[in-house]
Amino acid sequence: MTAEHDFIVVGAGSAGCIAAAELVRREAGKVLLIEAGPPDNSPLVKMPFGLVWMIGNTRRDWCYSSAPQKHLGGRRLNVTRGRMVGGSGSINSMVWFRGRKDDFDTWQVPGWSWSDVAPAFEAVETRLTPGRMQGAHPLTEALHSLFPAYGTQPPTPEYESAGVFAFNMVDGRRRSAADGFIKPAPKGLTLQTSLEVDRILFTGDKASGVRLVDGSELQANKGVVLSAGSIGSPSILMRSGVGPKADLDRLGIDNRHDAEEVGENLHDHPAAGLHFTGSGYGLTASQIPGWALAPFQYLITRRGRFASPTVEGGAFFNARGLNEAPDVQTHFIPFMLGWQGKRYVYGSGYFADVGICRPKSRGALRLSDSDPGAAPEIDLGLFNDSSDLDTLVAGLKRLRNLMEQADFGRHRGREAFPGPSVQSQKALRAHVRERAATAYHPVGTLRMGAGSAPVDPRLSVRGVEGLWVADASVMPAVTSANTNAPSMMIGYRAGEMISEDCV
Numbered sequence: 491m492t493a494e495h496d497f498i499v500v501g502a503g504s505a506g507c508i509a510a511a512e513l514v515r516r517e518a519g520k521v522l523l524i525e526a527g528p529p530d531n532s533p534l535v536k537m538p539f540g541l542v543w544m545i546g547n548t549r550r551d552w553c554y555s556s557a558p559q560k561h562l563g564g565r566r567l568n569v570t571r572g573r574m575v576g577g578s579g580s581i582n583s584m585v586w587f588r589g590r591k592d593d594f595d596t597w598q599v600p601g602w603s604w605s606d607v608a609p610a611f612e613a614v615e616t617r618l619t620p621g622r623m624q625g626a627h628p629l630t631e632a633l634h635s636l637f638p639a640y641g642t643q644p645p646t647p648e649y650e651s652a653g654v655f656a657f658n659m660v661d662g663r664r665r666s667a668a669d670g671f672i673k674p675a676p677k678g679l680t681l682q683t684s685l686e687v688d689r690i691l692f693t694g695d696k697a698s699g700v701r702l703v704d705g706s707e708l709q710a711n712k713g714v715v716l717s718a719g720s721i722g723s724p725s726i727l728m729r730s731g732v733g734p735k736a737d738l739d740r741l742g743i744d745n746r747h748d749a750e751e752v753g754e755n756l757h758d759h760p761a762a763g764l765h766f767t768g769s770g771y772g773l774t775a776s777q778i779p780g781w782a783l784a785p786f787q788y789l790i791t792r793r794g795r796f797a798s799p800t801v802e803g804g805a806f807f808n809a810r811g812l813n814e815a816p817d818v819q820t821h822f823i824p825f826m827l828g829w830q831g832k833r834y835v836y837g838s839g840y841f842a843d844v845g846i847c848r849p850k851s852r853g854a855l856r857l858s859d860s861d862p863g864a865a866p867e868i869d870l871g872l873f874n875d876s877s878d879l880d881t882l883v884a885g886l887k888r889l890r891n892l893m894e895q896a897d898f899g900r901h902r903g904r905e906a907f908p909g910p911s912v913q914s915q916k917a918l919r920a921h922v923r924e925r926a927a928t929a930y931h932p933v934g935t936l937r938m939g940a941g942s943a944p945v946d947p948r949l950s951v952r953g954v955e956g957l958w959v960a961d962a963s964v965m966p967a968v969t970s971a972n973t974n975a976p977s978m979m980i981g982y983r984a985g986e987m988i989s990e991d992c993v
């Protein structure tokens with residue numbers, strides 16, 4: 491029997507929208523793109539500041555929590571993942587970085603060196619037209635004073651640099667992979683929302699469709715592409731019987747292919763920061779008119795605080811000040827963020843963090859139950875490698891110096907937390923232990939590569955047929971900056987590779 495669709499792409503996120511659109515553009519066949527969450531038609535999705543209300547809202551955020559983190563005093567961290575058309579790219583801050591060129595060369599995966607991936611980045615950027623943010627706060631603009639040789643160019647992880655970042659925003663509105671690639675849906679592509687996949691269906695060894703959590707089944711002639719992200723894709727794969735046999739046996743899941751590394755290699759960019767009080771956006775009596783006018787200012791001019799994705803800029807530098815590649819990234823937020831345990835606090839100020847560009851620590855993702863309604867166990871493994879903590883503490887020290895050097899002028903604030911008294915190695919380590927979080931960049935749980943890697947360099951899942959992965963989970967190692975652009979590049983390469991391999 492022939493199915494209505496040739497491919498089912500699971501997850502309409504940053505990578506999935508592009509993989510699906512490229513498959514039909516290259517005439518590989520008809521594509522059904524299915525998404526667990528709702529459409530992205532809320533004004534909060536398009537307005538940059540809207541993410542403040544979406545994060546933590548179960549309608550548009552999967553709201554996962556990590557396992558207790560051994561090196562962070564047993565704390566559980568939020569693992570925010572977008573749950574709607576556009577995926578995490580509809581809930582994120584839209585910071586746009588390709589990564590360092592040598593990030594891709596270091597992967598050492600055939601077909602994924604810098605020269606292989608650069609054309610895919612260009613193709614994505616032609617559709618999304620990312621660019622330097624307009625209307626950034628003067629504090630963020632002042633970061634350019636740190637490395638003046640580069641003028642007002644957005645910084646880059648290639649060398650030490652600071653300033654206003656580039657974003658995938660156009661005229662003060664989010665432009666996600668969904669906006670750039672599936673609106674309007676190209677001929678041959680059907681998008682269906684509010685359909686959550688439980689597992690892959692197989693005919694023999696070949697993926698032939700999916701079963702949804704409501705028990706219904708959908709078929710595909712040529713196969714299935716998993717684009718459910720670094721948490722969703724390995725979870726679906728394990729529920730489908732592809733994963734570490736011992737774990738699947740324990741949960742009563744029939745083992746189709748023993749793949750020890752499925753769910754392994756989970757990592758993210760760990761970060762910790764400094765809060766300053768003084769100038770910057772915040773909740774004070776004098777700022778009430780500013781907040782009251784913000785919606786109108788945004789509607790009329792697409793500027794002002796509602797046009798800010800909160801993160802506006804930052805820096806890349808070497809944590810120890812060595813004449814080597816930057817190994818940490820700063821995100822700069824010209825808003826007062828609460829550090830006293832409350833979401834909203836009285837006062838104004840700004841925040842800057844330090845995140846490790848190329849962390850060495852690794853964790854793992856495991857199913858906690860065969861029921862798709864049960865959240866997986868997400869052990870981020872932060873600071874399992876102690877050199878990450880050393881780098882973060884060194885980076886915090888240097889960040890303090892940089893914040894003192896920046897030409898903030900009359901906008902300069904004073905460090906309020908952890909505060910100038912927290913100087914010693916021991917005290918800074920304690921600050922990291924109590925406050926570190928991640929940048930929401932989980933990758934690596936279905937790494938591609940040779941040998942025992944679960945996914946081969948053509949994005950095909952080893953041990954079965956007609957099943958591919960196209961999302962951030964295939965990165966063998968995280969890129970040196972934010973992961974949205976690289977995820978989209980992976981979606982684009984997936985469209986190219988699967989079309990070529992399915993003729």
Ligand SMILES: Cc1cc2nc3c(=O)[nH]c(=O)nc-3n(C[C@H](O)[C@H](O)[C@H](O)COP(=O)(O)OP(=O)(O)OC[C@H]3O[C@@H](n4cnc5c(N)ncnc54)[C@H](O)[C@@H]3O)c2cc1C
Pocket residue numbers: 500501502503504505506524525526527545570571572573574575576577578579581582583584585586587685686687688717718719720722723726929930931932960961962963971972973974975977978
């Ligand atoms: C709060 C936040 C801020 C971020 N800020 C930035 C930033 O400023 N810049 C940047 O570069 N990166 C940022 N990131 C990271 C970036 O957005 C992600 O790396 C990128 O979106 C990952 O793309 P993906 O395609 O792998 O997964 P996603 O975009 O997460 O897509 C996965 C999709 O699959 C769907 N799905 C999952 N399970 C199922 C299922 N069982 N059935 C059907 N559908 C399913 C999900 O709902 C989702 O739509 C941020 C992320 C978050 C969460």
